[in-house]
Amino acid sequence: MPPAIQLRDVCKIYTAGSTHTPALKNITLDIQPRDFVCIIGESGCGKSTLLQMIGGFEFPTEGEILANGSRILGPDHHRSIVFQESSLLPWLTAEENIRLGLEIRKQNHDSAARVAGFIRLIGLEGFERYYPAQLSGGMAQRVAIARALVNDPDVMLLDEPFGALDAFTRMRLQHELLRIWEEEQLTIVFVTHDIDEAIFLATRVVVMSARPGRISRTFNIALRHPRDRTSPEFIRLRGMIGKEFLALTQES
Numbered sequence: 277m278p279p280a281i282q283l284r285d286v287c288k289i290y291t292a293g294s295t296h297t298p299a300l301k302n303i304t305l306d307i308q309p310r311d312f313v314c315i316i317g318e319s320g321c322g323k324s325t326l327l328q329m330i331g332g333f334e335f336p337t338e339g340e341i342l343a344n345g346s347r348i349l350g351p352d353h354h355r356s357i358v359f360q361e362s363s364l365l366p367w368l369t370a371e372e373n374i375r376l377g378l379e380i381r382k383q384n385h386d387s388a389a390r391v392a393g394f395i396r397l398i399g400l401e402g403f404e405r406y407y408p409a410q411l412s413g414g415m416a417q418r419v420a421i422a423r424a425l426v427n428d429p430d431v432m433l434l435d436e437p438f439g440a441l442d443a444f445t446r447m448r449l450q451h452e453l454l455r456i457w458e459e460e461q462l463t464i465v466f467v468t469h470d471i472d473e474a475i476f477l478a479t480r481v482v483v484m485s486a487r488p489g490r491i492s493r494t495f496n497i498a499l500r501h502p503r504d505r506t507s508p509e510f511i512r513l514r515g516m517i518g519k520e521f522l523a524l525t526q527e528s
Contacts, residue, residue: 278345280431280463281307281330286339287488288325298488299325303339305482305491309430312457312464314474315482316517318525322489323467327433330465331357343431353381356424357433360440362416364408370419371395371404377427394422397456414445421453425460434466438473450476454501471517475510476503481517485524493520 286303289296300322307313315323328334329341332351341348343355356377364373371391378387395404398418408416417437424432434453438446454477457464468474474481481495495517499509 277309278342279306280309280311280344281305281465282342282345283326283330284340284342286326286329286336286341288322288329288334289337300336301488301490303489303491305494307431307463307465309463310461312466312477312479313482314466314468314478314480315484316468316471316474317484317489318486318521319469320487321484322487323484324435326489327357327435327465327467330431331355331433333357353377353427354429355431355433356427356429357435358417358420358424358437360436362408362413362420364416364419364423366408369405369407370400370411370415373408373419374422374426377423381427383427390426391422394426397425397459398422398452412445413441414449417441417449418452421456425456429462431463431465434464436467436469439469446473451502453477458501471514471521472505475499475513475517476505483517483520483524485527492524 283303283305286300288300289298303326315326317323325334329336330348332348332355365376368376374394375387375391378390395401398421400415400418403411403415411419438449441449450473466477475497478497481497483492484490485492495513497513504510
């Protein structure tokens, strides 16, 4: 079985007139089925650009990106993306927002049952007919995650989905995401600035350098879930990844 996602010598250069700005340089990475990979790095290092390319919304300037052995040519329902802002349509209810992807793909034969199942999975029973303006930030992100899940993706791409939430809501949704990852047998690629969040969630943490972003180091996280943020091993990993960041800062 090929990796779920393969990146081979991926470079990305943005061009505006005569100005060429390198965003990513020589990214090579295999993401296996059922991996939970967190990508961390400072602002502007190309994390979100990398996620957009895996999603098929942007393309490499050099190199190639494969999904299950085939080159990514554009967006595909097998790879769903969740952004920092929930991006819900304000005139649709929570239930209607979740169903939207199925309607676009004309998969309406069992849409009511699928939507209801994911509403239960993310714990939003009773809020199905609420509009986005009536939902808290955490609830809106739950809807966005359900909207991504309802299309039965193989890979979920999450771009700092909890970054704008308060600490308590963020921790609660981290636990929820881990539960969904295990129950749905997903492959997840998750972008974050937060070292603790990355260690708490990931099977692997990929540290990126400043722009042009490159992979500086990959840490395998062998801790069993649920993870204790106060355990000696958790604290040791936090120190190791923090030192890697410090070294990158001194280099730049």
